[in-house]
Structures are given as structure tokens and as C-alpha cells.
Amino acid sequence: xxxxxxxxxxxxxxxxxxxxxxxxxxxxxxxxxxxxxxxxxxxxxxxxxxxxxxxxxxxxxxxxxxxxxxxxxxxxxxxxxxxxxxxxxxxxxxxxxxxxxxxxxxxxxxxxxxxxxxxxxxxxxxxxxxxxxxxxxxxxxxxxxxxxxxxxxxxxxxxxxxxxxxxxxxxxxxxxxxxxxxxxxxxxxxxxxxxxxxxxxxxxxxxxxxxxxxxxxxxxxxxxxxxxxxxxxxxxxxxxxxxxxxxxxxxxxxxxxxxxxxxxxxxxxxxxxxxxxxxxxxxxxxxxxxxxxxxxxxxxxxxxxxxxxxxxxxxxxxxxxxxxxxxx
Ligand SMILES: O=C(O)C(=O)CO
Numbered sequence: 001x002x003x004x005x006x007x008x009x010x011x012x013x014x015x016x017x018x019x020x021x022x023x024x025x026x027x028x029x030x031x032x033x034x035x036x037x038x039x040x041x042x043x044x045x046x047x048x049x050x051x052x053x054x055x056x057x058x059x060x061x062x063x064x065x066x067x068x069x070x071x072x073x074x075x076x077x078x079x080x081x082x083x084x085x086x087x088x089x090x091x092x093x094x095x096x097x098x099x100x101x102x103x104x105x106x107x108x109x110x111x112x113x114x115x116x117x118x119x120x121x122x123x124x125x126x127x128x129x130x131x132x133x134x135x136x137x138x139x140x141x142x143x144x145x146x147x148x149x150x151x152x153x154x155x156x157x158x159x160x161x162x163x164x165x166x167x168x169x170x171x172x173x174x175x176x177x178x179x180x181x182x183x184x185x186x187x188x189x190x191x192x193x194x195x196x197x198x199x200x201x202x203x204x205x206x207x208x209x210x211x212x213x214x215x216x217x218x219x220x221x222x223x224x225x226x227x228x229x230x231x232x233x234x235x236x237x238x239x240x241x242x243x244x245x246x247x248x249x250x251x252x253x254x255x256x257x258x259x260x261x262x263x264x265x266x267x268x269x270x271x272x273x274x275x276x277x278x279x280x281x282x283x284x285x286x287x288x289x290x291x292x293x294x295x296x297x298x299x300x301x302x303x304x305x306x307x308x309x310x311x312x313x314x315x316x317x318x319x320x321x322x323x324x325x326x327x328x
Contacts, residue, residue, distance in 0.1 A: 001025065004317055005053050010043060010060040013083065017306025021058070024314055028054075033061075048072055056081060056313045062089045062274075070094060079316035083309040084296075085109055085165075086245060087326055088218040095327055102327040103312035107164050108304040113215075113269075113295035114168035117243045120267030121211055123289040124239045125150045127265070130286045150210070150237060150264065153177040158209030160225075161216030162189045162197060165243065169213060170195045182209060185216070206233040211241060218245035228253040231263060238263045243295050246272035251282060258285050269295050 006021050008029040021027045028050050032043035040063060051057070051073045059065060059082040070077065070091070079101040082090050087104045095102050123129075126149040134140050134147070141147060155178055159166040162183040170181050181197040183189070188199045206212065212234065216222050226240065227250040234240070240263060242249055251272060257263045265287040271280075274293055282288055296305060312322050322328055 002317075004055040006056040006058060006313060006317075007047070007050055007054040008058040008060065009047060009063065013058060013060050013309075014303050014306040016303040017058070017083075017310040020307065020310035021313060025056070025317065055079075055317055058083065058309055058313060059090065062086070064089050065091045065095075067091070067094055070098065070100075079103065079313060079322075081309045081312045081316070083305050085113075086217055088245060088247075090326075092327065100327070101316050101322060101325070103309070103316070103322045103324050104326055105305040105308045106324055108308055109296035109301050110164040110168040111172075112298045112301040113165045113243050114172050116269050116291065116295045117165070117169045117213055117215070117241055118172050120241045120243070120269060120289060120291070121152060121213075121239065124241070124265035124267040124287070125152060125211075127287070129289050133286070150239070152211070154179050155210035156180040156182060156208055157211045157213065158200075158205040159183040159197065159213045159215060160202070160205065161185055161214070161244070162192060162195075163215065166213065166215040167191055167195060169215065170197055180208075202230075203233060206230055207235070210235065210237055211239050214240070214242040214244045214248050216244050216248065218247050223247050224250040226250065226254065228256070231257040234263050236261065236263065240266040241268075242266070243269045246270045246274065255282055255285070258282075258287050261287075265289070267291075269293055 002025055004025045006025040006027050008027060010030050010033045012033050030043055030046050030050060032046055051069060054073050055076055055078050057080045059080055077100055080090060080095060081103045083105055085104055085106045090102055127147045130147050153176060157178050162185055182200045182205050183192060183197045184200055184202050184205045225248055231253055254266060258266055267289045269291045270293050315322055
């Protein structure tokens with residue numbers, strides 16, 4: 001064990017990851033979580049107190065890594081290891097300018113997030129929100145014609161971003177008799193052939209797909225890529241699924257498109273903000289199904305993410321290459 005200090009940024013980092021860190025370093029952990037307005041404020045104050053002298057930061061959720069925090073940490077900071085695949089909160093340019101390494105946790109969460117994407121497809125296509133509401137009200141529609149949904153069978157599924165998560169969704173849909181998989185992105189993916197997915201431009205994907213899956217990182221290029229213009233190109237039976245980041249979607253435009261039935265439905269695991277306030281107007285719509293960002297929230301996946309995060313820290317502080325580098 002060394003005296004190098006590792007700060008774990010919230011109280012819910014799994015023991016599997018903590019154990020690895022404790023074998024090597026002096027571990028300091030915030031007693032708060034990032035979640036909720038109060039938790040986030042308390043945690044920020046606590047982190048400002050705990051961060052000086054840290055050689056590594058284990059960044060557990062999506063709290064922004066501000067210049068203020070980095071300044072407080074001090075010049076010995078070598079690595080930020082974020083326990084997430086997405087790293088839009090990690091202030092990449094600032095880390096790069098300061099020569100600080102950055103790692104994330106891709107791949108280990110692809111199957112869990114893909115399961116949530118498929119769940120959202122089913123929940124929206126089969127109108128779980130309206131149907132569950134009927135059950136809760138004790139007012140089931142009688143007869144043959146119930147709240148009728150759409151089939152995944154025979155549909156065209158368009159994937160925006162055929163990376164690890166997008167590919168895992170296509171694999172999981174193998175038994176659903178999907179008619180066609182389309183995908184778009186910066187370039188064709190070698191994996192697409194085996195998956196039977198056809199590379200198209202964004203406009204083609206938007207105009208032809210029955211399901212549109214967002215599985216791209218949030219960048220300045222992808223922010224609000226779903227807006228009134230792109231929503232306007234979708235089919236009236238289109239279902240939008242977002243397992244990426246809330247800001248990929250202009251939520252005002254999405255509200256209008258769902259309210260006016262310009263598109264059929266939306267299933268969101270990610271929103272802006274998170275948590276979405278319970279009186280948010282999106283939640284008044286019958287054709288939306290919202291989850292509280294649980295894509296990677298299984299015991300196994302969270303443990304895998306924690307172990308990978310900690311092993312990245314061990315490697316960075318013992319002079320070995322990062323396992324999953326963003327900045328090295
Ligand atoms: O790891 C991430 O970036 C996630 O949002 C998982 O749901």
C-alpha cells in the first residue's frame with residue numbers, strides 16, 4: 001500500500017471496486033451521493049474539502065468535473081477514472097490541457113443498457129403507460145379492441161450510433177423478426193455485416209425507421225440532434241428510444257411531437273435534467289415511458305464497472321497503460 005490518495009466521489013461505489021483501491025492506496029470517500037439537488041450540493045461542498053492532495057479521482061456519477069475542483073485537487077492529480085461509459089461531464093479539454101489521464105467504462109455495460117433499450121421499445125410499442133394507468137384506475141378497456149400497440153416484428157429499426165451498445169441492441173433483437181436494421185454514424189462499422197445492419201445517412205434513417213434508437217455519446221455535434229427538424233422527418237408511427245444522454249434531444253420539440261402525435265411514442269432512460277421533476281410536462285403525456293437512468297443499474301454490471309474503474313486507477317498510478325483510456 002502507498003500513501004497515494006484516491007478520492008471516491010460518492011458513497012455508492014461498490015465494494016468490489018473499493019477493495020482493489022484499498023489494497024494499493026489511501027482511499028478517501030465522500031459520505032454523500034450525487035443524486036438529488038440536496039445530495040449534489042452537499043457532495044460538492046464535501047468534495048471541495050476532500051479533494052486536495054488526491055492523485056486519482058474515482059468519479060462515480062455524472063457530476064460536472066469543474067475547473068474549481070481540479071484546481072483544488074492540486075498538481076499531483078494523475079487520473080480521473082469515471083465509472084460510466086459516457087464522459088461528457090468530465091471536462092475533457094481541461095484534463096487534456098493539464099496532462100491528466102481519463103478513463104471510462106465502455107463495453108462492460110453494453111448488455112445491461114441494451115436490455116433497457118429493448119425494454120423501452122416494448123414498453124412504448126405496447127403502450128405500457130396507458131395500459132398500466134387503466135390497471136391502476138381499475139378501468140380496463142373491455143373487448144377485442146384494447147389499447148392497440150405496434151409490433152416489433154416486421155419493423156425497421158434504425159440505430160444512431162452502432163457502437164458497443166447499439167450492436168448489443170441489434171443482437172438482442174435477433175429473435176424479434178425485425179425486417180431491417182439501419183444504422184448511421186461517422187463511418188461504416190465492420191461489425192455491421194454480421195449483424196445484418198445497413199449503413200445509411202441520417203435522413204434515410206429518420207424517414208424509414210419505425211424505431212429510432214439513440215446510442216451515441218453527447219458531444220457538441222450530437223447535442224439536440226433530435227429537434228423539430230429531425231422529428232419532422234420521422235414517420236407518424238416512429239418510436240424514439242434514448243439510452244444515451246438527455247441532451248441528445250430537444251425536449252421541447254419532443255413534447256410537441258408527442259402531444260400532436262407527429263410521432264407515435266418515446267421511451268427515455270435519460271432526460272434533462274436528472275431527476276426529471278415529477279411535474280415535468282413530458283410526464284403528462286400518455287405516449288411516453290420514462291425510466292430514471294437505470295441503463296447500467298444491475299448488480300453484476302455495476303460491479304464490473306467498479307472493478308474496471310479501479311483497475312484503471314491502479315494502472316495509472318503504477319505506470320501501466322490504462323485499460324480503457326480516453327486520455328492517456
Ligand atoms: O455509463 C454511462 O454513461 C451510463 O449512462 C449508463 O447508463
